[in-house]
Amino acid sequence: MRYLPHTDQDRADMLATIGVGAIDDLFSGVPADKLLGDKLDLPDHQSEMAVARHLSALAGDNRAAGAGPFFVGAGAYRHHVPASVDHIIQRSEFLTSYTPYQPEITQGTLQSLFEFQTQVANLTAMDVANASMYDGSTGTAEAVLMAHRLTKCKKAVISGGLHPQYRGVVETLSGMSGGVVAALPPDPAGTEAIIDAIDDETSCVVVQSPTVYGQLIDLEPIAEKAHAHGALLVAVFTEVISLGMLEPPGAKGADIVVGEGQSIGNPLTFGGPYVGLFATRQKYLRQMPGRVCGETVDAAGDRGFVLTLSTREQHIRRDKATSNICTNSGLCCLAFTIHMTLLGEAGLRKLAEANHARACQLADALGAVPGVEVINETFFNEFTLRLPKPAKDAVRALAERDVLAGVPASRLEPGHADLDNLLIVAATETVTDADIAAYADALMEVV
Amino acid sequence: MNDQGRPTRPNENDDTVGTPVRPTFTGNRALQLEEPLIFEIGRPEACGVDIEPVANAKPRLGNHARSTPIDLPGLSEPEAVRHYVRLSQKNYAIDMGLYPLGSCTMKHNPRINETMARLPGFADIHPLQPQSTVQGALRLIEELAGWLTTITGMASIAMSPKAGAHGELCGMMAIKAALAARGEARSFVLVPESAHGTNPATAALLGYNVLEVPARDDGTVDPASVQGLIDAHPGEVAAIMLTNPNTCGLFEPDVVKIADAIHAAGGYFYCDGANLNAIMGKARPGDLGVDAMHINLHKTFSTPHGGGGPGAGPVVLSQALAPFAPLPFVTKADGRYRLVESKDDDSSADAFGRLTAFHGQMGMFVRALAWMLSHGADGMRQVSEDAVLNANYIRAGLSDLMSLPFPDHPSMHEVLFDDTFLRDTDVTTLDFAKAMIDEGYHPMTMYFPLVVHGALLIEPTESESRASLDLFIATLRDLVFAAKDGAAERFTQAPRFAPRKRLDETGAARKPILKWTPPPPFEAAAE
Numbered sequence: 001m002r003y004l005p006h007t008d009q010d011r012a013d014m015l016a017t018i019g020v021g022a023i024d025d026l027f028s029g030v031p032a033d034k035l036l037g038d039k040l041d042l043p044d045h046q047s048e049m050a051v052a053r054h055l056s057a058l059a060g061d062n063r064a065a066g067a068g069p070f071f072v073g074a075g076a077y078r079h080h081v082p083a084s085v086d087h088i089i090q091r092s093e094f095l096t097s098y099t100p101y102q103p104e105i106t107q108g109t110l111q112s113l114f115e116f117q118t119q120v121a122n123l124t125a126m127d128v129a130n131a132s133m134y135d136g137s138t139g140t141a142e143a144v145l146m147a148h149r150l151t152k153c154k155k156a157v158i159s160g161g162l163h164p165q166y167r168g169v170v171e172t173l174s175g176m177s178g179g180v181v182a183a184l185p186p187d188p189a190g191t192e193a194i195i196d197a198i199d200d201e202t203s204c205v206v207v208q209s210p211t212v213y214g215q216l217i218d219l220e221p222i223a224e225k226a227h228a229h230g231a232l233l234v235a236v237f238t239e240v241i242s243l244g245m246l247e248p249p250g251a252k253g254a255d256i257v258v259g260e261g262q263s264i265g266n267p268l269t270f271g272g273p274y275v276g277l278f279a280t281r282q283k284y285l286r287q288m289p290g291r292v293c294g295e296t297v298d299a300a301g302d303r304g305f306v307l308t309l310s311t312r313e314q315h316i317r318r319d320k321a322t323s324n325i326c327t328n329s330g331l332c333c334l335a336f337t338i339h340m341t342l343l344g345e346a347g348l349r350k351l352a353e354a355n356h357a358r359a360c361q362l363a364d365a366l367g368a369v370p371g372v373e374v375i376n377e378t379f380f381n382e383f384t385l386r387l388p389k390p391a392k393d394a395v396r397a398l399a400e401r402d403v404l405a406g407v408p409a410s411r412l413e414p415g416h417a418d419l420d421n422l423l424i425v426a427a428t429e430t431v432t433d434a435d436i437a438a439y440a441d442a443l444m445e446v447v
Numbered sequence: 448m449n450d451q452g453r454p455t456r457p458n459e460n461d462d463t464v465g466t467p468v469r470p471t472f473t474g475n476r477a478l479q480l481e482e483p484l485i486f487e488i489g490r491p492e493a494c495g496v497d498i499e500p501v502a503n504a505k506p507r508l509g510n511h512a513r514s515t516p517i518d519l520p521g522l523s524e525p526e527a528v529r530h531y532v533r534l535s536q537k538n539y540a541i542d543m544g545l546y547p548l549g550s551c552t553m554k555h556n557p558r559i560n561e562t563m564a565r566l567p568g569f570a571d572i573h574p575l576q577p578q579s580t581v582q583g584a585l586r587l588i589e590e591l592a593g594w595l596t597t598i599t600g601m602a603s604i605a606m607s608p609k610a611g612a613h614g615e616l617c618g619m620m621a622i623k624a625a626l627a628a629r630g631e632a633r634s635f636v637l638v639p640e641s642a643h644g645t646n647p648a649t650a651a652l653l654g655y656n657v658l659e660v661p662a663r664d665d666g667t668v669d670p671a672s673v674q675g676l677i678d679a680h681p682g683e684v685a686a687i688m689l690t691n692p693n694t695c696g697l698f699e700p701d702v703v704k705i706a707d708a709i710h711a712a713g714g715y716f717y718c719d720g721a722n723l724n725a726i727m728g729k730a731r732p733g734d735l736g737v738d739a740m741h742i743n744l745h746k747t748f749s750t751p752h753g754g755g756g757p758g759a760g761p762v763v764l765s766q767a768l769a770p771f772a773p774l775p776f777v778t779k780a781d782g783r784y785r786l787v788e789s790k791d792d793d794s795s796a797d798a799f800g801r802l803t804a805f806h807g808q809m810g811m812f813v814r815a816l817a818w819m820l821s822h823g824a825d826g827m828r829q830v831s832e833d834a835v836l837n838a839n840y841i842r843a844g845l846s847d848l849m850s851l852p853f854p855d856h857p858s859m860h861e862v863l864f865d866d867t868f869l870r871d872t873d874v875t876t877l878d879f880a881k882a883m884i885d886e887g888y889h890p891m892t893m894y895f896p897l898v899v900h901g902a903l904l905i906e907p908t909e910s911e912s913r914a915s916l917d918l919f920i921a922t923l924r925d926l927v928f929a930a931k932d933g934a935a936e937r938f939t940q941a942p943r944f945a946p947r948k949r950l951d952e953t954g955a956a957r958k959p960i961l962k963w964t965p966p967p968p969f970e971a972a973a974e
Contacts (some may be wrong), residue, residue, distance in 0.1 A: 045822050097538045098551055168800060209511075246512065268570070302951045323648070343514065345517050
C-alpha cells in the first residue's frame with residue numbers, strides 16, 4: 001500500500017512500545033459487538049495505473065466543453081485560465097496547508113487572502129469583502145440571513161431574475177431558520193416592478209444583474225426604495241467578468257454584494273468547487289459571515305496578516321455565531337487572485353470586452369435564424385432566445401449535432417409553460433467564429 | 448489568539464526592540480524573502496494575459512457601462528509567478544512535515560488525485576449541459592455514494608453539501624423536515640460540551656435552543672445525562688449532535704445507549720463525522736444508531752485542504768431520514784443515470800429543498816474516489832488502524848512527561864493532553880505550541896476541546912512513518928524538559944525563526960484593516 005509507511009515489523013514494534021498485544025486492543029472503546037470482523041464489501045486496493053484507467057474511462061464518458069461548440073452558462077462559465085494559475089495553486093505550500101490559524105507560518109495564504117479581499121472590494125466598489133464563501137448561491141443565502149440580523153425583519157423579496165437555484169437555496173436556508181421569502185415570478189424580460197413589493201416588513205431585496213436571463217438591471221431605484229423602508233439591497237451576479245465593463249453594484253446603492261467568482265481562475269468542474277464573493281459596507285462588517293483576514297504587525301514591527309474578527313465565528317461564539325460556516329474556498333480564491341493579478345485592470349476590461357463582443361456576434365447570428373428571437377434589450381455575455389419550439393427539444397437535437405447550445409429555462413424553472421420555449425445562451429472569449437457559424441447552422445436545421 | 452501578555456508589538460520605550468534590527472539590506476534572510484502586496488508592485492496597465500481582441504459593432508450594455516476605474520493592479524506572468532511563489536514559501540504544509548492538528552486529519556494528498564480531477568472529462572464539463580453528455584460524471588457520483596454508504600453502513604446519502612458545516616446543516620435540516628412531516632416542531636438540540644463549534648452554531652441557525660451535555664470525568668458522554676435532559680424536556684428534544692470518536696480522541700462507549708435513548712424519545716442522532724479516520728473498516732456508524740452524519744472528504748479522504756478549502760461534506764442518512772434528502776440527487780434506470788433537480792419529480796416529493804446551486808463539489812468527488820480506489824477495503828481498514836496506532840505511539844512516548852486528562856481509555860486517532868504538566872512553569876499552552884514552530888513543526892490543535900484546561904490535541908494520521916513519530920516525540924520531550932528547566936525565552940519569544948514573530952491579533956480585531964488602501968501622499972504623512 002503505497003501511501004502507508006509502516007512495515008508489519010514497525011507495527012509489531014510499535015504495539016510492543018505501547019504495551020498492547022494486538023491492534024484491536026486499541027479499539028477496546030468500540031462495543032465488542034459493533035467491531036467489524038469482516039472486511040467491507042468493497043474492492044481491495046489498486047495500483048495508481050489501475051485507478052487512472054478506471055477514472056479516465058468515466059471522464060471519457062463525458063463531453064468536455066472544449067471538445068466542440070459550447071454555449072452553456074446560467075451561473076457557470078467556460079473561460080480560458082492561464083496555465084500559470086494551476087501551476088501555482090498546485091504548489092505544496094498552498095495545496096497542502098490548513099486554514100491559517102498559526103499566522104507566523106501561514107503568511108503566504110494570509111497575504112493572498114488580503115489581496116483577494118481587496119480585489120473583491122474594489123471590483124464591487126464596496127468597503128470590505130470576506131475571504132470567500134462556498135459559492136455564489138450559498139453566499140446569497142448568507143446575505144439574506146445577514147440582512148435579517150441587521151434589520152430585525154424576516155422577509156426577503158426575491159427578484160424573478162435571480163438564478164432559480166440560488167432562489168432555491170435562499171428559500172431552504174431562510175425558510176428553515178424562520179424567515180419569509182417573497183419571490184416574484186420568473187422575469188425573462190427584466191421588466192418586473194420589484195419596488196412595489198418592498199414594504200416595512202422587508203429585510204432585503206435580492207436582485208441579480210445581469211439576470212439569469214441576461215438582462216441588465218438598474219439597481220439605483222431599487223436601492224432607494226429599499227432604503228426608504230429600512231431594507232437592504234442584496235445585489236447578486238453570477239458572471240464576475242461583467243464587472244470589468246458594467247457599473248459596480250456598490251456605485252448603485254447595494255448594501256451587500258454577493259456573486260460567483262468561478263469565471264476567474266476556476267474551471268467548470270460540473271458545478272464545484274467554486275468561490276463565492278461577498279462584500280458589504282464598513283458599518284455592517286460585524287454581521288458579515290465567513291472568515292476575514294486583516295493586516296497587523298508582529299513583535300518585531302513587521303507587517304503581517306492574521307485571521308481576524310473571529311468573535312463572529314462559530315469556533316468562538318458557538319450558538320451565537322453569525323454563521324455556522326468554517327471552511328471557505330481557500331484554493332479557489334487563491335486561483336481567483338492569481339488570475340485577477342495576471343489580468344489587472346486593463347486585462348479585465350479587455351477580457352470583458354471580448355466576452356461582450358462574442359455574445360453580440362452570437363446574438364446577431366442566432367437572431368437571424370427564422371423564427372428565433374433574442375428577447376433581451378441589454379445583456380453582457382449571456383442572453384435568452386425565444387424559439388418556435390420547446391427549448392428542451394432543441395437542446396437535445398443540437399447536442400446530437402455536437403453543439404451544446406445553452407440551458408432551457410424550463411430546466412431551471414420547471415412548471416412554467418410560458419418559459420418552455422426560452423433558451424439561455426452564453427458566449428465567452430473561448431468561442432470562435434467557427435463555433436458561432438456551427439451553432440447558427442445547426443439551429444436553422446433544428447427549429 | 449496571542450492574548451497572553453507576550454509581546455506582539457515592538458516596545459515603544461525600548462530602542463533595541465522598537466527598531467526592527469535589519470541584518471540585511473533587503474530584509475530578506477537567504478531563502479526567506481520579503482514580498483510586498485500586488486498593490487505595491489502592480490500597475491493598472493500591466494498584464495500577464497494576451498487577450499484576442501474581438502470586434503463589436505453594436506454593444507448592448509444600454510446605460511450600464513462602467514464609468515469609474517476599478518483600481519486593480521496587474522503583473523506580467525514572470526512577476527506574478529515570482530510573487531506567488533515567494534508567498535507560498537511562507538507557508539507550512541503537510542508536504543513539508545508532520546501537521547498534527549487534532550480533528551483536522553492532515554494526511555498525505557496523493558498527486559494522482561490532482562491529475563484525475565484535471566482530466567477535461569471532469570474539469571471541463573458544465574453542471575447544466577445535457578445529462579446525456581455527462582453520464583460518466585453522474586456514474587462517478589453514484590460510485591462514490593456507494594463507497595460512502597458502504598463504509599458507514601447507512602441507507603442513503605446527500606452529496607451536495609460543500610463542506611463539513613454545510614453537511615451539518617443538511618443533516619439537521621433533514622431532521623427538522625422529518626419532524627415537520629410528523630407534525631412536530633421540537634425546540635431543543637443536545638450538544639456535548641466537547642463538540643466542535645459548528646454543531647451549536649448549526650443548531651442555532653435552524654432555530655433550535657442548544658442544551659449542553661456535560662462530559663463525564665473520563666471525557667465521554669454519560670447516557671444518564673442525556674436521558675436527564677430528554678426527561679426535562681419531554682417531546683421537545685429534536686436531536687443530539689454527537690461527535691464519535693469524540694474530540695477528546697475517545698470512542699463514546701455508550702453511543703448505542705445514547706442512540707436508543709434519543710430514538711425512544713422520538714428524536715434523531717446526528718453524528719459529527721469529522722473523526723471518521725479512526726474507524727473506517729472497523730466500525731460503521733449505521734450499526735451504532737446514527738441517523739445522519741457528514742463526511743469531510745477533505746479530511747478522511749484526503750482531498751487537499753488548500754489553505755482553508757474547498758471542502759466537501761456529503762451526508763449519509765438513515766432509512767428514516769432518506770426521503771428528506773435535498774435536491775439534487777442521481778438515480779439510475781435502464782442503464783442511464785439521471786439527475787433529479789426539482790420538486791416536480793415524484794421521487795423528490797419529500798426533499799427538504801436545495802442547499803446549493805448545481806450538484807456539489809465534483810472536483811472533490813473525483814479526488815476522494817481516487818483515494819478510495821487506491822486504498823480499497825483492505826487499505827482503508829489499515830489506514831484507521833495505523834492512524835490509531837500512531838496516536839497511541841505518541842501517547843506512549845509522552846505520557847510520562849505530559850498530562851493525560853483521560854488516561855482510562857486508549858486513544859483513537861488523536862491524543863489529548865492538558866496543560867497540567869506546564870503548571871509550575873512560565874510557559875502556556877500557546878507558548879509551547881509556538882516553540883514547536885521554531886522546531887519545524889506546525890502546532891497541534893490548542894485550547895480545544897473546551898472540556899480540559901489548555902488542551903493540546905495531537906492527530907498524527909496514518910501518513911507518518913515511525914521515524915517521523917520518533918523525532919516528533921523526542922522534540923516534544925526536549926521542549927517539556929526545557930519548559931520545566933525554566934528556559935522560558937525559548938517559549939515566550941517563540942517563534943524566533945519563522946517568517947513572522949507573534950502577531951498582534953488583538954490590534955487587528957480592534958481596528959480592522961481588511962483591504963489595502965493607497966498610502967497618504969508624502970506631505971500628508973509628514974504632518
